Amino acid sequence: MSRYLKDRLATYFVFACASMSFLILLAIAIFIFKGGFPAFYEIGFFDFLFGTTWRPNQGTYGILTMIVGSLAVTAGSLILAVPLGISCAILLAEVAPYKVRQVLRPCIELLVGIPSVVYGLVGLILLVPAIRKIGGNGFSVLGASIVLMAMVLPTIISISEDAIRAVPSSYKEGALALGATHWQTIRQVLLPVARSGIGASIVLGMGRAVGETMAMIMVIGNSITFPKSPLDAARTLTGNIAVEINYASGIHESALFATGIVLFFFILFLNSVAVVVLKRGTYDQRIT
């Protein structure tokens, strides 16, 4: 085989592998759109999205309660995870001595590797009885938010830490030379410059939170009502699909695919926001 031919073949092979990911995404999109379209057609787009009752046995399919459940749990987990995560990122990037960093970084990376069902199990055995003592029956948005916080934390920490480290050292040196304390430098120079990376980490964490299924089913109670307080049970969009897909048929099954379509667009939106936020950061740093 000529060198030219080998070169060409390698290029095509690599291109084919890369296009696999695009094709898989396309296949998934086609599959769920095909499955979910009958539901939108029969139930009506607005009735489905904004209907407040989900009772398949009665023929009512409205996912507003699930949308609220997903948003509540995501918001709850971010409220808990963002301060914790950014603080930890600052610690790792600026404050911690090398030995502490050597221990902490692997721990955080381990958190990513733990399967979500294990998080759900720990939440079920430890969190649910504890929350029951505070009020309600333990299966609650609060418990789900705490579990999700643990899952979202590593994402926020590692990406934020990289963003803070990426700030050119001239900024930090300049601030210190002007007489700023370390904390003043972090708060008023490093964090603002790193804000696009930190923003992107939050958005990516949000994406993970919205997509989490297994841990949610085990801790949130799966009831089809609006959660009126953090101690109320709820149901997430992902939990809705997982709990009912095994036995759903006909329009019910199609409605679950339609829930998948809603999730698909949600994640698409969040990822696009993350990309835009990241890009803006790079331009900022190039201008100065």
Add this chain to the structure above:
Amino acid sequence: MIRKIKRLMFPVAVMLVLVIALAGCAQSAPTTPAPPSPKPPVTTPAPTTTPAPAPPTPKPSPTPTNPSELSGTITEAGSTTVQPVAESIAAAFMSKYPGVKVVIQGGGSGVGVKSAAEGTVDIGAASRELTPEEATKVTPHVLAKDGIAIVAHKSQTVSNLTKAQVADIFTGKITKWSQIGGPDKTIHVIAREEGSGTRAAFEEMVLPKGAVITSNAILQPSNGALRTAVAGDPDAIGFLSFGYLDDTVKAFSIDGIPATVENAKKGTYPIVRPLLFLTKGEPKGIVKEFINFCLGPAGQEIVAKDYIPVN
């Protein structure tokens, strides 16, 4: 770059060999045949003197049941109520016919009906009557009868409920234990997912027509999960198959009748439903053998331990 690929090839090759070897090991373990047990072939048909009020059930036909002749795999899925008794019967069947493997799964009655209708499993299990639409797709075989108990935490002071009270609690009309003679706490209703046969039978027999379980109910995906949830929450109430009753939960007596298998057999306990095995069309081959075994004396003896036999 070629050098890098050549260096990677050895560890990758070792890994591939290991993976294939392990896959091969996993395959061979379950199919090592046990020595055939020295049992005489069963040729006598089941007695025809079944009690009159029992629903018509097919009598097991006399077939050559030489233990070493049958082989293959039977898959079953569906109701979690049926699951434990199906597993016991399957174990007995597999020890009698070592060449057959029976796989029992859960998932709920909805899964049982759907899988049997689609042919994804050989036998589906349901713990409720079939709807007319479902009856066109699958054939039911009544395996046993089972009562549904209303359960609460062991420490619950209330012991008896009327059927009307049960309906009102589960539809959300009664919200506090104090309204039925208990402590002043909110009742935590725990129910099953919509595809559950236990739930469907409960709604059919206890709730007034058209009423639905309150949307505040916490939904658990199986009998076992519901029992664990009720056992852990002092203010909880739920419904559970008789076969799952144990000393971690307390069962209410309904209208004065305690929730026992004897009362269900007598017909005095009001909430009793059939447990069905479903097949797509008439069963054939080893599936037919298994169902005959379940309905025959050996299977019904196992059923009688926690449920009500039909033969």
